[in-house]
Amino acid sequence: MDCFMSPADELLSQYLGLSINVWLTLVFGFLIVPAVLGVSFGIHKYYTRTLLCIFEWATLQMELNAQEKNHQLYRHYTNGIVSKMPDSTLRQEIQDLRRTADCLSLEPRFDLADVFFFCRKGLESILDDDVTKCFSAQELESWNLLTRSNLNFRYISLKLLALWVLGVVIRYCVLLPFRVTVAVTGIFLFIVLSTVVGFLPSTKLRRYLSDTVHLMGYRLCVRSLSGVITYHNRENKPKNDGICVANHTTPIDGIILANDRCYSLVGQLHGGLLGMIQRAMAKSSPHIWFERAEVKDRHLVAKRLRDHVADENKHPVLIFPEGTCVNNTSVMMFKKGSFEIGCTVYPAAIKYDSRFGDAFWNSSQSGLVGYLLRLMSSWAIVCSVWYLPPMNRK
Amino acid sequence: MFSDINSREDFQRIPELAINPLGDRIINAFFPEGEDQVNFKGFMRTLAHFRPIEDNEKNKNPPANEPLNSRTNKLLFAFRLYDLDRDDKISRDELLQVLRMMVGVNISDDQLGSIADRTIQEADTNGDSCISFQEFMKVLEKVDVEQKMSIRFLH
Numbered sequence: 001m002d003c004f005m006s007p008a009d010e011l012l013s014q015y016l017g018l019s020i021n022v023w024l025t026l027v028f029g030f031l032i033v034p035a036v037l038g039v040s041f042g043i044h045k046y047y048t049r050t051l052l053c054i055f056e057w058a059t060l061q062m063e064l065n066a067q068e069k070n071h072q073l074y075r076h077y078t079n080g081i082v083s084k085m086p087d088s089t090l091r092q093e094i095q096d097l098r099r100t101a102d103c104l105s106l107e108p109r110f111d112l113a114d115v116f117f118f119c120r121k122g123l124e125s126i127l128d129d130d131v132t133k134c135f136s137a138q139e140l141e142s143w144n145l146l147t148r149s150n151l152n153f154r155y156i157s158l159k160l161l162a163l164w165v166l167g168v169v170i171r172y173c174v175l176l177p178f179r180v181t182v183a184v185t186g187i188f189l190f191i192v193l194s195t196v197v198g199f200l201p202s203t204k205l206r207r208y209l210s211d212t213v214h215l216m217g218y219r220l221c222v223r224s225l226s227g228v229i230t231y232h233n234r235e236n237k238p239k240n241d242g243i244c245v246a247n248h249t250t251p252i253d254g255i256i257l258a259n260d261r262c263y264s265l266v267g268q269l270h271g272g273l274l275g276m277i278q279r280a281m282a283k284s285s286p287h288i289w290f291e292r293a294e295v296k297d298r299h300l301v302a303k304r305l306r307d308h309v310a311d312e313n314k315h316p317v318l319i320f321p322e323g324t325c326v327n328n329t330s331v332m333m334f335k336k337g338s339f340e341i342g343c344t345v346y347p348a349a350i351k352y353d354s355r356f357g358d359a360f361w362n363s364s365q366s367g368l369v370g371y372l373l374r375l376m377s378s379w380a381i382v383c384s385v386w387y388l389p390p391m392n393r394k
Numbered sequence: 395m396f397s398d399i400n401s402r403e404d405f406q407r408i409p410e411l412a413i414n415p416l417g418d419r420i421i422n423a424f425f426p427e428g429e430d431q432v433n434f435k436g437f438m439r440t441l442a443h444f445r446p447i448e449d450n451e452k453n454k455n456p457p458a459n460e461p462l463n464s465r466t467n468k469l470l471f472a473f474r475l476y477d478l479d480r481d482d483k484i485s486r487d488e489l490l491q492v493l494r495m496m497v498g499v500n501i502s503d504d505q506l507g508s509i510a511d512r513t514i515q516e517a518d519t520n521g522d523s524c525i526s527f528q529e530f531m532k533v534l535e536k537v538d539v540e541q542k543m544s545i546r547f548l549h
Contacts, residue, residue, distance in 0.1 A: 112513065112525075113534055114496065115416065115472055116542040122420040123444055123545060125410035333409075 031182060031223055032189070032216075044228045044380065048356065051379055054163075055355065061160055171377045179224045179376045186220030191280040193217075198283030207313065210284035211262050218258045225252070226380040231260055236387035238263075238316040242309060242344030248320040249328040250359045251368065252375075253350060256383060263318040264288060264308065286314050302340060309343045316346065327360045328352050345391045353382040401431055415495040419475045427480075443471045446544040466531070468543040473530050483524040486510055 030043075193213045200206040222229065237260065238244040246257060254265055262285065269278060269289045281287050288308060294300055308314055321334035328351065339345065352359045357378025361371045375381065402421055411417045424432045424440045432440075445463040461467070476484045476492055489510045497506070517525045517533045525533075 112476075112517070112530065113537045113542070115475055115492070116537075116539070118414055118416045118496070119420060119472060119475060120444070120543060120545065122411055122414045122417060123441070125408055125414070126405065126420075127441075127545065 027182065027185065031220065032185075034219075044226060047226070048228055048380055048382060051356065058160060058163060061157065065157055171379070175226070176373075176377045179226065183221065183224035183376075186217060186224060187277065190214075190217035190220070191277060194280045194284045198280075206284075214258070214262050214281070214285055218255050221252075221255050222259050222381075225375060227256065227259075228380060228382045229256055229259055230384045231387070232384060233387045234260075236346065236389050237261060238346035238348075238387075238390075239344075240312055240314065240316060242346055242390065243305075243317045243319055243338065243341065244346045244348055245319050245321050245334075245338065246348040246350055247328075247331050248322045248325055249350065249352060250325060250361050250375075251371070252359070252381075253320065254318055256350060257318060257348060257385065260385070262315045264315045265318055266290075266305070268292060288317065298337065301337075305338075306341050306343075309341060325361045325363065327362075328354075339393075342393055347388040347391065349386045349388060351384050351386075353384075356380040356382045359383070416475060416492075419478075423471065423474065443468055444543060444545045446546055447540045463544075465539050468539050469531055469534060470527065472543070473527055476525075483522075483526050484530070485524050486514060489513060489525070 190213065194210070194217070197206060197210045197213055200209070244257070244263060246253060254263070257263065264285070264287050265281075266288045267278075267290070269275060269291055278287070278289055282289060286308065288304055290301065305317060308317060319338040321336075321338050322332045323335050324332070326332050357375065357380060359375065359381055361368075366374070402425070405411060405421045405424070406417075411420070414420070424437060426432070426436060439462065442462040447463060447465070473484070474480070476488055478488055478491075490506060493506050493510055514523060514525060517529045519529055519532070520526075
């Protein structure tokens with residue numbers, strides 16, 4: 001049988017076998033074991049620092065080039081689409097009107113023309129309000145070698161073009177397959193282990209094991225995205241008796257927070273792969289998944305949340321009160337449903353560093369799969385989490 | 395922001411409009427008589443009132459169909475903010491309502507009433523204790539309506 005294989009084939013199969021061995025060792029040694037134990041080699045920090053140096057060099061090149069050719073590099077940051085008059089703001093004008101009305105000695109000033117000011121201000125706010133601005137991605141000030149995040153891109157010099165092409169090759173041919181395999185391995189391991197732990201009887205050992213398995217799963221997911229997360233104010237980390245609320249920018253917000261401690265997630269039960277993951281998670285740790293029909297019943301939702309929070313052995317519930325993904329420059333008005341339970345609230349703030357990759361999901365522009373692909377072919381996901389002091393209803 | 399058809403709730407979600415004393419009335423101005431939805435064309439029609447008046451248009455003779463952003467039409471838009479029942483007259487009650495919205499609750503009803511009476515007295519020429527559109531225009535003839543009721547877009 002061997003004599004039918006040419007020497008080239010033999011060499012190729014030997015080479016493949018060796019590289020698979022190396023690959024498995026690397027993955028196991030550098031990813032899975034640290035993920036289980038919770039240690040980090042610090043590779044990512046060096047990686048991000050190197051990237052920053054390269055970006056600064058690239059920006060310097062662009063600036064020098066722009067000076068030579070004498071044209072504008074950065075677009076002016078526009079403050080809106082309508083030219084707002086620099087006269088008094090709406091609140092000041094209302095206060096003015098009402099203050100003169102309060103003084104009994106002076107005749108309150110009012111004439112029929114006052115209505116014009118409020119009319120125009122009202123129209124201006126309809127055309128150019130602060131809410132719509134929150135739903136488009138932030139514009140970067142310097143270029144990070146990702147064409148999609150700089151609207152000003154044009155051909156600057158051969159050096160930069162070569163750098164950009166190199167960047168594309170590295171991102172799509174090296175980083176992307178690596179990350180996808182890590183993610184697949186991680187999710188597979190997670191589902192298997194979580195189901196296995198679910199068979200154990202409900203004891204302290206089982207809780208400890210399920211926490212470890214969950215944390216491993218989350219850490220692997222974060223590493224598959226090359227995530228570098230810095231936690232601040234760890235003394236305010238949520239405890240088992242309340243809910244944790246955070247701002248919502250991406251679908252992976254939950255994983256970023258859960259990298260530090262386990263939470264119970266709330267959400268609708270989906271079908272397909274996501275549903276399978278959800279069911280596997282629920283086997284070993286008490287998450288709150290709702291059937292489609294139950295979601296509309298507010299009292300049922302509130303009751304389940306209240307029961308969960310009352311049990312000390314269960315993890316805090318993670319809730320995103322904004323209800324939708326926002327572009328990480330401001331916070332939308334919270335929906336009050338989650339706060340009606342009346343327990344301790346642990347706020348957390350997540351801020352993404354968009355120099356390494358824009359994590360904002362604009363659901364009208366791309367679907368979930370396209371979004372994940374874009375995320376996995378960015379340089380890294382760098383973010384900071386601040387734990388804010390816990391609050392109670394007065 | 396704008397989907398094909400908008401309802402009142404979509405406008406009421408804007409926080410700056412919620413604190414504007416005339417917010418509800420401005421929203422009403424977008425909706426044609428008795429309807430609950432406004433489409434893009436209707437939206438643009440209302441917005442067209444606020445187009446700045448070009449210099450070369452001021453000197454032209456008024457054409458048969460006056461453009462929506464003429465001075466008269468801008469004044470008519472403002473008049474309709476007062477005149478809720480569309481009877482082409484601002485009655486004392488309607489004026490009181492707008493006054494109450496603009497100056498708030500700290501002022502007594504009597505004082506408000508006297509301000510309203512004084513305003514009507516100054517404007518009313520035919521003695522019917524209401525302000526008609528012609529009287530409204532006469533009172534505001536010195537006011538620079540074009541500048542106050544125009545919105546300029548940045549490029």
